[in-house]
Amino acid sequence: GAVVSQHPSRVICKSGTSVKIECRSLDFQATTMFWYRQFPKQSLMLMATSNEGSKATYEQGVEKDKFLINHASLTLSTLTVTSAHPEDSSFYICSASGALGFQETQYFGPGTRLLVL
Amino acid sequence: DQQVKQNSPSLSVQEGRISILNCDYTNSMFDYFLWYKKYPAEGPTFLISISSIKDKNEDGRFTVFLNKSAKHLSLHIVPSQPGDSAVYFCAASANSGYALNFGKGTSLLVTP
Numbered sequence: 707g708a709v710v711s712q713h714p715s716r717v718i719c720k721s722g723t724s725v726k727i728e729c730r731s732l733d734f735q736a737t738t739m740f741w742y743r744q745f746p747k748q749s750l751m752l753m754a755t756s757n758e759g760s761k762a763t764y765e766q767g768v769e770k771d772k773f774l775i776n777h778a779s780l781t782l783s784t785l786t787v788t789s790a791h792p793e794d795s796s797f798y799i800c801s802a803s804g805a806l807g808f809q810e811t812q813y814f815g816p817g818t819r820l821l822v823l
Numbered sequence: 824d825q826q827v828k829q830n831s832p833s834l835s836v837q838e839g840r841i842s843i844l845n846c847d848y849t850n851s852m853f854d855y856f857l858w859y860k861k862y863p864a865e866g867p868t869f870l871i872s873i874s875s876i877k878d879k880n881e882d883g884r885f886t887v888f889l890n891k892s893a894k895h896l897s898l899h900i901v902p903s904q905p906g907d908s909a910v911y912f913c914a915a916s917a918n919s920g921y922a923l924n925f926g927k928g929t930s931l932l933v934t935p
Contacts, residue, residue: 710866748927749825749912749927752922752924801923812869814868815866
C-alpha cells in the first residue's frame with residue numbers, strides 16, 4: 707500500500723516557540739494532503755486541506771496564521787505551529803490521497819505527538 | 824456536529840468469533856466510506872472501503888456492509904484474532920479523495 711511518513715514523531719517545545727511537522731508521500735504523488743489533530747480519546751478532527759501549489763483550506767475554528775501549511779511539492783506538505791501554547795499539545799496526523807483502483811483513498815502518516823511546556 | 828457516529832465506544836469478543844462494529848451517518852451526501860484501524864500514538868491504517876454503489880465489500884477476514892436507506896454501515900471481522908485488538912474508526916466523505924469525517928472510534932478487544 708501507499709506509504710506516508712511524518713517527521714518528527716514526537717516533539718517537546720517551550721511555549722512561544724514554533725514547530726514544523728513534515729508529511730511526505732513516499733511512493734506516490736499526492737496533489738492533496740490533509741492535516742488532522744486528535745485529542746485524547748476523541749476522534750480525528752480535520753484542520754485543513756492542503757493542495758499542491760495553492761493555499762490551504764482551513765476548517766472553521768482553525769487559525770490559519772497559527773497553523774501555517776505549505777504544500778510546495780507533490781510529495782511534501784508541512785504544518786508549522788507558530789507561537790505554540792500548551793493548549794496546542796495534541797497528536798497531529800497528516801494524510802495523503804492516493805488512488806486505490808478507481809477510488810482515491812487517504813493514507814495516513816504515523817502522527818506527531820506535540821507537547822508544549 | 825458529529826456526522827459520523829460510532830455509538831459503541833468499546834467491544835469485547837472472544838478469539839475465533841465474529842466482531843461486528845457499527846457506524847451511522849447523517850449526511851446523505853456521503854458516498855464513500857472507509858474503516859481504519861488505529862493503535863495508540865500511531866496513524867490510522869486503512870482496512871477496507873465501500874462506495875455507495877455497493878452494499879457489500881469483502882477483503883479476507885474483513886467485510887463491510889452498507890445500508891444506504893438506514894445510513895448505516897458495519898464492519899465484520901471473522902474470525903477475530905487477538906491481533907485485531909485496536910481502535911476502529913469509521914470515516915465517510917462526499918467524494919473519494921475528499922476530506923474525511925470520522926466517528927469517535929470503537930475500541931475492540933479480542934480475548935484468547
